[in-house]
Amino acid sequence: MRFLVRRLGFLLVALWAALTLNFFIPRLMPGNPAEAMMARFRGHVNPSALSALEAAFGIGKHQSLISAYFQYLGNTLHGNLGISISYFPIPVSTMIMRALPWSLGLVGLSTVIGFLVGTAVGAVSAWRRGGKLDAVLPPTFIVISAFPYFWVGLLAIRLFAVTLNWFPILGGYSETAVEMWSWSFVGDVLMHAILPAFTIVITSIGGWILTMRNNMITVVAEDYVKMARAKGLTPQRILWQYAGRNAMLPSLTGFAMSLGFVISGAILVEYVFNYPGLGFMLLQAVQNEDYPLMQALFLLITVAVLLAIFVSDIVTAVLDPRTRVRS
Amino acid sequence: MRRLRPLARALAGAYRFLRRDKKAMAGSIILFILLVIAAFPNWFAPDNPAAENFRAGVGPSWHHLLGTTSLGQDVFSQLIVGTRQSVMIALIVGFFCTIMSVGIGVTAAYMGGLIDDSLSLLTDVILVIPTFPLIIVITAYVHGASFWLLVAVLVFTGWSYGARQLRVQALSLRNRDYLLAAKARGESSWYVITVELIPPMTSLIVANFLSAALYAVLAASALQFIGLGNINTESWGTMLYWAQSDEALQTGLPLWALAPGVAIAILGSALALLNYAFDEVSNPALRPVSEKKMKKRMRKMKAVA
DSSP states (O other): OHHHHHHHHHHHHHHHHHHHHHHHHHHHSTTOHHHHHHHHHBTTBOHHHHHHHHHHHTOSSOOOHHHHHHHHHHHHHTTOOOBOSTTTTSBHHHHHHHHHHHHHHHHHHHHHHHHHHHHHHHHHHHHTTTSHHHHHHHHHHHHHTTSOHHHHHHHHIIIIIIISOOSOSSSSSOTTOOOSSOHHHHHHHHHHHHHHHHHHHHHHHHHHHHHHHHHHHHHHTSHHHHHHHHTTOOHHHIIIIIIIHHHHHHHHHHHHHHHHHHHHHHHHHHHHHTOSSHHHHHHHHHHTTOHHHHHHHHHHHHHHHHHHHHHHHHHHHHHOHHHHHHO | OTTHHHHHHHHHHHHHHHHHOHHHHHHHHHHHHHHHHHHOHHHHOOSOSSOOOSOTTOOOOSSSTTOBOTTSOBHHHHHHHHHHHHHHHHHHHHHHHHHHHHHHHHHHHHHOHHHHHHHHHHHHHHHHSOHHHHHHHHHHHSSSBOHHHHHHHHHHHHSHHHHHHHHHHHHHHHTOHHHHHHHHTTOOHHHIIIIIISGGGHHHHHHHHHHHHHHHHHHHHHHHHTTOBOTTSOOHHHHHHHHHHTTTTTTTOHHHHHHHHHHHHHHHHHHHHHHHHHHHHHOGGGSOOOHHHHHHHHHHHHHHO
């Protein structure tokens, strides 16, 4: 219980830090971009949009920075994120809700696949240490994980979509498709998701392999594994049900760290593939100078990552009593 | 002469390490070549990278090893001249990240108490806030981030992972006898930290430098690729930006887009390979087991028995 409270407290502090960064960045950058933006929009945008902007950024009302800060915190906590400039007058929250499922699907799926495959490869290569698999797979994927995500995406498009024509080039679904729950639409969406997901998996898998391999090497040397061998259990059973289960725990904790990498990779992959998720929308907002949308997206991505970390903390604590005791 | 001895010993140690470890060897050779290119690009680049002197969109030939861009610039020269910025970003960001990681991580572990709690909290908060979206937001407000702004942003977002690792390592060393002895001798905290505590962590610190440098290379090139860097400088990321916006892959100029990506990948892999090797140094359990050594060890054990 104390553990839960601590983690919850950390979640709140991190959220507050993200909100504060989000508030101060546009104000502290050289040239005060928030003021500059307002000056540019005066006269171009209609008055109601302008006041919505002023509310979102808390400026133009001759109030102090501190009171603007608290007003901003209040607005955000009430889910009042302002109105998108480039898609005026659609509220930012509506725009985000349209993009959210695409990103959740793509990032969620490729993270799970990357975790499972990477952990399995890491476990087996540590189990047969010095074997052929161990000599080839971990170094290969570590080199691949040093490739730029977006560039791997570009190559994948060139090879599998343009040259071989196996998959569609861009987007989350065909322009002719009707958005509804039919088999053909779901199939269409899946076809569009395969290449971006493949790109994320292949570039993120190296991290999972390395973490699992390192943990597994430590765990295999433990006495209870020797005991299991002495009992004459089958190697398969020892590998997965004895050593593997324990070696996986630090990977779950490491999940928190790697999620940030996966998200940043996913932003670029979505950009390269014009995939209609949050990352693509974020970069479009940057290009259109749609600052309210951009800030809200940053906030949402942060909240999503923090929640995922919180969940992985809880799961680790449930699975591994040691983490509960230590805290 | 005597002053030089530790340096000579360190060099000899590095040499032995490189000879033993093929991954480290490959990584350092690549890194060395790139450093030379970055330091003296004029030795290698045949043409001015920005000059639009040539026929546009020509394939590879003896005159243009990697062809020309759709504006008639020599791709190979751009690649060579662009090396400097990527290498510099890697080294400078890696250096400052390491300074911050060591400073904050080791101070937290050594001081303990409230200082440790607050520094650890700061580290963890920076660690969990997704860095790349944050970098995008910061650079979006300044149109065309300059080199030093890019460095500042990457350092601000890149130090926390290392700080956390180093804190854990320093914690495990803090109560060793030799440290307690130094304290009992009445040495200052500064002396204990710099002379007794940090040297045993060298390999972990180097590993941290390498992963921060790798992070910087990938993040900077990604930012430049999406047009958030200064698009008028020569770097691999900006090359990719122009190649993508002129649809190099679709218009029959694949080398223009492929070459800078390969270059980033080569620099990245060199750093990753070295990092992998240093992981094995700082954690002996991970070192590859050679059959020869195992046999030797077995013989020894038999002899003892």
